[in-house]
Each structure stands twice: as C-alpha cells, then as structure tokens.
Amino acid sequence: MTDPETGILTTPMHGENIDARGCFAYWEIELRAGSVNLYSDLTTAPIPVAALRESTGGAPGTSAIYVDFMKPRGLYDELRAVLRVGGRPQGTISLFRTSKAFSRADVEFVNSLVPRLATRLRSYATPGPYAATMGGPGLLLFDTAGSLVSVNDDARHYLEDLPDGGPSTDSPVGLPVPPWLHTVARKACTGPTRIRLRTRGGQWLVCHASPMSEVGGAPQGSAVVIEPAKASDVMPLIADAYELSEREIQVTQYVARGLPTEKIAKELFLSPHTVRDHIKAIFEKTQVSSRGELVGKLFVEHYRPAAEQAARDHS
Known part of the structure; x- marks a missing residue:
C-alpha cells in the first residue's frame, strides 16, 4: 500500500x-x-x-x-x-x-x-473494529547509510502492532526494518516527509521523518517519529474511502464544526438547497442518518476506544 x-x-x-x-x-x-x-x-x-x-x-x-x-x-x-x-x-x-x-x-x-x-x-x-495502542512518540534514528542506530521503547511497541510490512532487514539495534520504514528514512534525507499507517487493531498512526545534520551542516542521517494520528490526519483518508467529493469534504468539515445549513451556504457561497443536497449525498455515502452520526463516524470513532481505555485505566 x-x-x-x-x-x-x-x-x-x-x-x-x-x-x-x-x-x-x-x-x-x-x-x-x-x-x-x-x-x-x-x-x-x-x-x-x-x-x-x-x-x-x-x-x-x-x-x-x-x-x-x-x-x-x-x-x-x-x-x-x-x-x-x-x-x-x-x-x-x-x-x-x-x-x-x-x-x-x-x-x-x-x-x-x-x-x-x-x-x-x-x-x-473506513472505520472498523478498533483496539487502541497507547503510548508516547516513538523515535527512530538512522545514520547517513540508512541504517537504524537508535530506537526507543514506544517505537518498538508501535512497529510490533503494525501489519506485515514485507521482508525486513536486520539492524544494529536488533529491530527488523521493513521496506516502508527504510524508504521513509531514506526520503527524509532530502527533506521532511510523512505517511500514515494503520495498526492491526485499527488505530491510525502518523510517521514523520526529517533530515538531521551536525553542527556546521554536515548530513547526519534522519529521524523518524511515529505517534497516534490526529483527527485531521485521518479524516481525509476516511472521507476518500467513502468517495466523498472535494465539495462534500468541505461541507463535512463545516458540519463537524457545528455550523447550520445557512452558515455553511454562506461560507461556501452556495444556496442552502445545494448544501442540503450535499449533506443528503454525504449521509448516503457514509450510511448515516444524522449530523451527529456523521461526525462520530468520521471524527470521533477513531478516538472513542482510546478514551474508553484511558477511563478504564484510571478507574
């Protein structure tokens, strides 16, 4: 993928x-x-x-x-x-x-x-069965040759929870490096890059990679950070999976902010009738029947299990 x-x-x-x-x-x-x-x-x-x-x-x-x-x-x-x-x-x-x-x-x-x-x-x-992976930012450091030389425990935990990433190579830190991780680290040597990943439990993660340099500017490899994705990271993927058009995505974002039909129409320079047509189409594509269900499916479901798990951990 x-x-x-x-x-x-x-x-x-x-x-x-x-x-x-x-x-x-x-x-x-x-x-x-x-x-x-x-x-x-x-x-x-x-x-x-x-x-x-x-x-x-x-x-x-x-x-x-x-x-x-x-x-x-x-x-x-x-x-x-x-x-x-x-x-x-x-x-x-x-x-x-x-x-x-x-x-x-x-x-x-x-x-x-x-x-x-x-x-x-x-x-x-599209949203499905979900099991949250709790943890802080995972950090992986690669040298200029593209070899993984340092990793923290959170990164190990996230990588263990990902689907099969294909044939992996060994690293000096004892952690297999799948092709996607090597690719991200390599591409980061020429500039920041980002991808999103979904764990076996259904949680979305975001992977950021950036180049590093020594004092004086000499290349020093790259740093890769893996952490739980924000709703803004995931919503475009879910909206695309439901085949929402660009205009429908815009309407959905205003719905999520709680704007009524008239204000959405004003913001997008559309008639209220056109906005209602868009909302109807969005409901049909996402198989919901209300604005609350729509917001829950596209923005909230991704986080509800994590919140529930956190509540259980503190009870």
Whole structure:
C-alpha cells in the first residue's frame, strides 16, 4: 500500500520469491538511482501501468533496477502498476518474469484491474473494529547509510502492532526494518516527509521523518517519529474511502464544526438547497442518518476506544 497523499510506500506489504536483502536492495535502487517507470511518474501517467522492456525500447540496460537488481537475479522483465483511483495512489504492484517480456496485452489487462484493486485498498481506511495502542512518540534514528542506530521503547511497541510490512532487514539495534520504514528514512534525507499507517487493531498512526545534520551542516542521517494520528490526519483518508467529493469534504468539515445549513451556504457561497443536497449525498455515502452520526463516524470513532481505555485505566 501507499499513502494516497504522498505516494510513499506504507504497510501492509506482500512479497513472493524475494528475500529480505533483495527487497531492501530494490527500494534502495529505486530511491537512489531509479529513472525508468518510476512509481512517482506512473502515479500521474495516462496509464499507470508499464513494462520495463517496452518502455526502454528493448534496451533495459538504461534502467538501474535492471542492471543492479534484475540482471544479477536472472530476471528478464518487470511490469509495474500504481493502483490509483480518483487520481490518488493507493498501492503499487511489481511483477517479474525470468524469460519472457510483458506484452502490450499484459499491460492492458493489469490496467483493467487497477480501478477495482485501488478501490478495494481505499476501503481499508473506513472505520472498523478498533483496539487502541497507547503510548508516547516513538523515535527512530538512522545514520547517513540508512541504517537504524537508535530506537526507543514506544517505537518498538508501535512497529510490533503494525501489519506485515514485507521482508525486513536486520539492524544494529536488533529491530527488523521493513521496506516502508527504510524508504521513509531514506526520503527524509532530502527533506521532511510523512505517511500514515494503520495498526492491526485499527488505530491510525502518523510517521514523520526529517533530515538531521551536525553542527556546521554536515548530513547526519534522519529521524523518524511515529505517534497516534490526529483527527485531521485521518479524516481525509476516511472521507476518500467513502468517495466523498472535494465539495462534500468541505461541507463535512463545516458540519463537524457545528455550523447550520445557512452558515455553511454562506461560507461556501452556495444556496442552502445545494448544501442540503450535499449533506443528503454525504449521509448516503457514509450510511448515516444524522449530523451527529456523521461526525462520530468520521471524527470521533477513531478516538472513542482510546478514551474508553484511558477511563478504564484510571478507574
């Protein structure tokens, strides 16, 4: 899966016939030297699916992924797809063949599956069974080589509660590093980045990563912070999962603030009748029957279990 706002790899992730070191190497090459069929390019391409040999005119040697990853492993061609819906990436797929190139028919077939697969992944954000993970900010420090060198107990706790992140590599601190975490730490070396993750218990976390530097400005690796997400972090994902339009999201935000129909209409330069139509459509998409239920589903349900757990802990 990917974060739909940044397109950065997140979790869960599934890999077959690839070991941890190979998975690590694949994403390292993609981040450092990728140039052909980049996932970031496919996100906005007219067709978000591409085969390596077709894209390079039969000359895959122009691709670092082929030279440094595929050729040493006896892989002949790669087909990549960004699973996007509504212009937002929800996940990625990478398929390999050892002796035969992917055809145009293969590309078109996978492309025909993209909307359905992406919609399914997007639905992952809708509220469901929830078990809160309590704790403070988790901190992980990476050196300039991308190796995890320090981690606190809260970070360990959050990582243990996440779905399978794919093949992981070992680290000096004894904590497996999944591909998404390595990717976030690496991307942070060039600037702050952020993704959101959902635990096995249903809680949303936000992962911030920033570059670090020594006194004098020399690069010093990156710092990654994992902590419980705020409602403002989660609401866009949930709204997107319910297929709310941009205008419907705006109306929902004003509803959450308690504004009546007339004031919402004034704020958005709409007629009250149009606002009521939007609210009706929002109710149908989210399967609620009142403003209170809507606010509960999009803003409150994410936190109610945590609040209930805290109350039990103090009773």
